Amino acid sequence: MSQTPSATLAEFTATLADDMIPDAVMSRCEDFLLDTFGSMLAGYPARPVKSIRDFALAMGPAQGSAQIIGSTRTTSPLFAALANGAAAHMVEQDDVHNGSVFHPAAVVFPAALAVAQETGASGRQLLTACVAGYEAGIRVGEFLGRSHYRIFHTTGTAGTIAAAVAVGRLMSLTPAQMLDAIGSAGTQAAGLWEFLRTAADSKQLHTAKAAANGLTAAWLARDGFTGARQILEGTQGMGAGMSSDADPARLTDRLGSRWALAETSFKYHASCRHTHPAADALAQVMQDNKLSADDIVRVVTHVHQGAIDVLGAVTRPETVHQSKFSMGTVLALIALRQRAGLPEFDAALDDQSVAAFRDKVTMERDEEVDTAYPERWIGKVSVTTRDGRILQGRVDEPKGDPGNTLSRQEIRDKVLGLAQYGNTLSDEQLHAGLHAIETIRGATQVKRLY
Amino acid sequence: MSQTPSATLAEFTATLADDMIPDAVMSRCEDFLLDTFGSMLAGYPARPVKSIRDFALAMGPAQGSAQIIGSTRTTSPLFAALANGAAAHMVEQDDVHNGSVFHPAAVVFPAALAVAQETGASGRQLLTACVAGYEAGIRVGEFLGRSHYRIFHTTGTAGTIAAAVAVGRLMSLTPAQMLDAIGSAGTQAAGLWEFLRTAADSKQLHTAKAAANGLTAAWLARDGFTGARQILEGTQGMGAGMSSDADPARLTDRLGSRWALAETSFKYHASCRHTHPAADALAQVMQDNKLSADDIVRVVTHVHQGAIDVLGAVTRPETVHQSKFSMGTVLALIALRQRAGLPEFDAALDDQSVAAFRDKVTMERDEEVDTAYPERWIGKVSVTTRDGRILQGRVDEPKGDPGNTLSRQEIRDKVLGLAQYGNTLSDEQLHAGLHAIETIRGATQVKRLY
Incomplete structure (x- = not known):
């Protein structure tokens, strides 16, 4: 293989087309988006999420193309990614990929949805981009390995790459630009477990920033801003600096035939x-x-x-x-x-x-x-x-595991429960949102969800 | 000592008052601000800086309390920190602390100036806050050590703490809030040298994000958002994850008697x-x-x-x-x-x-x-x-080294040269900016520089 693992991953994700993705994977991606909508609504009122949202409202424009899910407010894509990324992981009901110990939904959907609302991408383009984000992020999590997870919050670190790839695909980055985006994402990747010792609020900051920083990386790449070409496996890259068992072969594991998204589990009960x-x-x-x-x-x-x-x-x-x-x-x-x-x-x-x-x-x-x-x-x-x-x-x-997954009706019921818990949308808004997501594959343009 | 090193550093920086700082240190801080003004003006037109600035303008509000130095535009403090942080390090003429291999000015001043313009702090409050940022950031760089610098760009990582501390001091954070700010800064700290291999644009992203992320951490801390209490020396903190020779004693080295800011060097010639x-x-x-x-x-x-x-x-x-x-x-x-x-x-x-x-x-x-x-x-x-x-x-x-430092006139001449290089301000704006900085210690309120 003449290409580096990073370049291979960039090329695969930049050229991933909806007709290369099995229907079941597209459908599962839609399931996860629906599921995440519920998690965002449930997390919306929590204090740490409100802190990040208030910061976004103080620093961002008064309105914009992207929705802050759970409210009627809009803002720029960056701040929607930030606010929705904070909310998505708050109640710990979002999906998880067991092998990489990574929560893809919490970082991929906030970033991609915000940018799709800005660019007017189609629903299939949005889902394709999110599949790209899952495939990349899960493999980066597997690449970084157990030694990484002992100290770093993989959803924060690998999550930055996942968000960059999803946004990059939505922006139709070339493979070279996607490699730049991955480079700029990896050099921003952060998140340490130290906050657990005193149960501090950092988990929300990690998902919020992974979504926002990934979006930043892709946006800059489109403008010609260059990034490291081997930020993952290079001698001064993420693996070298943040892992002792990094395995570059994991980065490109069966790209295009293994669908890591389909290995991802729903969290069904709200318990341990x-x-x-x-x-x-x-x-x-x-x-x-x-x-x-x-x-x-x-x-x-x-x-x-x-x-x-x-x-x-x-x-x-x-x-x-x-x-x-x-x-x-x-x-x-x-x-x-x-x-x-x-x-x-x-x-x-x-x-x-x-x-x-x-x-x-x-x-x-x-x-x-x-x-x-x-x-x-x-x-x-x-x-x-x-x-x-x-x-x-x-x-x-x-x-919730892939072999015993949730039916669409079970996901709907879970989302209704989460929405009721958050109690931030009217019934009308909620059902408009559910409808928008459940028909998103046919949408010629992703608009506000409700 | 019953306090942890992180807590000691937080308490020192949160309670640092202008009358505790020797006049020569305050004056040198003003010198560095003046020097950095020149670096921002010289860096302003560069392509990578423009990319980051264009991103800030696309995502941020159309106007705000904080200046984008080099233009007549204003924006929110976050985006001013981002844009000015990108510019400050571009031409590599900003100051450097040899022992920590850290460029404090490029991350401290963009964040602190933006917030001072927002809050209407006095000039002495601004300089006091910047001294706090230098003292913290340099010690964090020394703490992280040579093993860190081999893979991580210390100005990006330690710089995030430096910016958080400077902004936190401007916001009058309590010692407990400052510890939260340091925690939230440390868990966002990032920046890898891998970009050097292909001369990618990441250096500008590192300083921009260190300034912006540090500002974010302090802002959230004021709102009650908690952070890890030992993000620096904890078992899942920065030292554990990003260094193999971290020395916690360096974090608190002679706080209040050793002024690390005064050890910092000007870069005089624009050459190697x-x-x-x-x-x-x-x-x-x-x-x-x-x-x-x-x-x-x-x-x-x-x-x-x-x-x-x-x-x-x-x-x-x-x-x-x-x-x-x-x-x-x-x-x-x-x-x-x-x-x-x-x-x-x-x-x-x-x-x-x-x-x-x-x-x-x-x-x-x-x-x-x-x-x-x-x-x-x-x-x-x-x-x-x-x-x-x-x-x-x-x-x-x-x-430029402390034992052979620049006179105020030499700094002025350097700034004029840098400003001419950037060629982005009128003579009138430039001289208004110089005057504002050179009289900042007497300013009851930090306003737009020009």
């Missing part, structure tokens, strides 16, 4: 991921046997050891955040409300029926489940009914 | 630094002996080996850039024009008198000079005159 397999297994056994919560006297969850390590400490949650780490609370919401979303958690804390069900739930380490982990997250429960039966529930992939 | 000692020695021997260029038939420069390594290849420069690496050309400009600034270099390439003098100049390795390097940059020349004398010239510190 370790509760998801059991929650899904309980839902299945209840549905198969037409059980109501009242029919159940006991639930034993058969889990991997990691679930006990993380969740075992929480028996009587005292905060909403803690309740998301309580296996009993999560299963109570599934049994009682058929849903463990953000509004359900907010309402659960003082709900006696939730507390009563919670105390029926225990965890036991299961050999099969523990051995399969972490490659597979098997969910197994044993449910004892009031009439004395012991029923077994099982799922082999938690809801 | 390796030519400066000999240029100064020639100027001195010519002045002492009242020689004109015509009186000189030969100049032998006695240099360190590094000068021969870098400059030896250039005997007949073919580009303006190469001529800055030609010892003969630099000395010819000193002899013929008494100045080796940007306009002199632009005019030199096709000037036969410059070429004729250039060929009289040779380099010889000198044991004393080579041994003293790099701690001391001694300049020694032997000048043979037309009437047969051999005269010796010597300087022990090149012009």
